[in-house]
Amino acid sequence: MSKCVETLSSMNKQFKNIQNHGEHPLKSRDTELYQQEYIQSFVEKWDELIDWDARADSEGQFFIDILKARDKQKVLDVATGTGFHSVQLLNAGFEVTSADGNAAMLTKAFENARTKNLMLHTVQADWRWLNKDVNGKFDAIICLGNSFTHLHDEMDRRRALAEFYAALKWDGILIIDQRNYDAILDHGFSSKHKYYYCGDQVTAEPEHVDDGLARFRYAFPDGSEYHLNMFPLRKSYTRKLMKEVGFQRVKTFGDFQETYEEKNPDFFIHVAEKKHTDA
Numbered sequence: 001m002s003k004c005v006e007t008l009s010s011m012n013k014q015f016k017n018i019q020n021h022g023e024h025p026l027k028s029r030d031t032e033l034y035q036q037e038y039i040q041s042f043v044e045k046w047d048e049l050i051d052w053d054a055r056a057d058s059e060g061q062f063f064i065d066i067l068k069a070r071d072k073q074k075v076l077d078v079a080t081g082t083g084f085h086s087v088q089l090l091n092a093g094f095e096v097t098s099a100d101g102n103a104a105m106l107t108k109a110f111e112n113a114r115t116k117n118l119m120l121h122t123v124q125a126d127w128r129w130l131n132k133d134v135n136g137k138f139d140a141i142i143c144l145g146n147s148f149t150h151l152h153d154e155m156d157r158r159r160a161l162a163e164f165y166a167a168l169k170w171d172g173i174l175i176i177d178q179r180n181y182d183a184i185l186d187h188g189f190s191s192k193h194k195y196y197y198c199g200d201q202v203t204a205e206p207e208h209v210d211d212g213l214a215r216f217r218y219a220f221p222d223g224s225e226y227h228l229n230m231f232p233l234r235k236s237y238t239r240k241l242m243k244e245v246g247f248q249r250v251k252t253f254g255d256f257q258e259t260y261e262e263k264n265p266d267f268f269i270h271v272a273e274k275k276h277t278d279a
């Protein structure tokens with residue numbers, strides 16, 4: 001390789017390892033952004049942030065129980081990330097397809113599963129045109145880890161939900177979780193750090209919040225820092241969108257509990273049903 005090509009290739013690698021929120025990061029509010037945010041080095045750090053063991057302890061059987069209680073077997077994980085839920089569900093005996101729009105995330109998920117002697121069935125697919133790449137109909141779709149918040153545009157949210165709806169069987173369910181942005185917007189940020197981002201060496205805090213942007217900073221013990229620019233979904237708004245695309249019933253849990261005070265949970269989990277309950 002010539003010196004010049006070598007330099008270009010190393011610059012290219014470096015570039016791929018630097019998040020790019022542009023000159024004005026607070027103006028960076030684009031649905032495509034997730035591809036530049038989940039760069040290789042951040043993907044490598046993701047499991048430090050979520051800590052699989054602590055997360056498994058805190059979530060317990062919640063999602064497995066919901067799926068089993070409704071007799072759901074064939075599950076599409078649309079926000080696979082590094083594979084935490086896909087692996088949990090495979091271990092629990094579900095038939096799982098693992099999708100994500102980001103290739104680095106999917107590769108990491110595949111590697112993580114291999115270390116646990118599991119083989120993931122992965123598909124790279126953006127939610128906005130999910131059914132172009134994912135075939136078949138599913139009993140359940142999960143979109144977890146505060147992923148839906150990556151859609152910055154209302155049309156993209158509606159498109160993604162419509163694609164999820166179409167990929168479900170007639171009696172399928174969709175499970176989406178999100179941060180309690182209402183509490184953050186109305187009362188400021190506080191976190192029990194008990195669920196989801198369980199790694200105790202890592203800080204995950206908002207750097208800026210307004211009605212159209214929640215910019216979070218993730219700081220790691222080695223001094224590295226990353227950011228995610230997300231759309232702060234209000235709980236009632238997400239529920240409304242789910243109903244408007246056709247889901248008949250949406251039940252919302254707060255930190256895995258059925259009853260809660262609105263401002264207390266760190267996370268909400270919406271379980272949306274496609275069929276009429278009396279169907």
Ligand SMILES: C[S@@+](CC[C@H](N)C(=O)[O-])C[C@H]1O[C@@H](n2cnc3c(N)ncnc32)[C@H](O)[C@@H]1O
Pocket residue numbers: 031034038050078079080081082083084100101102105125126127128143144145146147150151
């Ligand atoms: C916050 S991570 C969560 C990963 C995992 N579910 C977890 O709980 O650890 C969000 C994931 O959503 C994916 N994602 C974001 N926007 C997407 C889109 N429009 N289409 C497909 N995947 C997307 C990202 O690539 C990333 O892997």
